[in-house]
Amino acid sequence: MPHHVAPSLPSSLLDTPPDLSALPARERILTAAHDLFYREGLRATGVDRVIATAGVSKVTFYRHFPSKDDLIRAFLAHRHARWMAWFNEALARHQARQSEAERQQRPLAPLAEALSEWLHAPGFRGCAFINAMAELGGGLHEALALSAAHKQDMVQAIASLLPAGPEGLALAEAAGLAADGTIVRAQTHSGAIDPALAALRRVLHALEDCRPPGP
Numbered sequence: 001m002p003h004h005v006a007p008s009l010p011s012s013l014l015d016t017p018p019d020l021s022a023l024p025a026r027e028r029i030l031t032a033a034h035d036l037f038y039r040e041g042l043r044a045t046g047v048d049r050v051i052a053t054a055g056v057s058k059v060t061f062y063r064h065f066p067s068k069d070d071l072i073r074a075f076l077a078h079r080h081a082r083w084m085a086w087f088n089e090a091l092a093r094h095q096a097r098q099s100e101a102e103r104q105q106r107p108l109a110p111l112a113e114a115l116s117e118w119l120h121a122p123g124f125r126g127c128a129f130i131n132a133m134a135e136l137g138g139g140l141h142e143a144l145a146l147s148a149a150h151k152q153d154m155v156q157a158i159a160s161l162l163p164a165g166p167e168g169l170a171l172a173e174a175a176g177l178a179a180d181g182t183i184v185r186a187q188t189h190s191g192a193i194d195p196a197l198a199a200l201r202r203v204l205h206a207l208e209d210c211r212p213p214g215p
Helices: 025-042 046-054 058-064 068-096 099-107 109-120 128-136 143-160 164-186 190-209
Strands: none
Touching: 025 046, 025 058, 025 068, 025 128, 046 058, 046 068, 068 109, 068 128, 068 143, 109 128, 109 164, 109 190, 128 164, 143 164, 164 190
């Protein structure tokens, strides 16, 4: 399997649709916030900037989102749904490209290939949930809960590549931690992406090789 796959993420994962005016007001606000929050950060993006980008009035904005915290919660839920839809599709797509022998020997390879797509895609700015925790800390309790749920769903998606049971889930937990480390390292600068992915593949190989023999 090739180590570098050309990015094939849907544009909706990272980019704001060019014509926000075609969307209903709430979706327009949320789409604008998604792009701004992910690209520029939660604290750096003010409500007025979101309102201007979305092309709505303040009255309309506050009708849908009474506070910035409400918008942040909605952004994280929206980001989770969009990212997980892509992630599950990417894992399945790369697993389908493996031979049966590759699936048995290197079941975690689709994880590295999926992350390679995302990390090399234009607009990559790291994990929105890791970024949110770095910015907010414990300042928004619901954000902590949403981030924890996101990471757990990510682990469950990775576990789908492995045999069911406690051993597979434990391996998926370890692979998820390695994936998060790769995302953070890749975010530092563009030259860090390929070395981070190479390190991830070494970790995944080590995890696969330490599995107990099958029945």
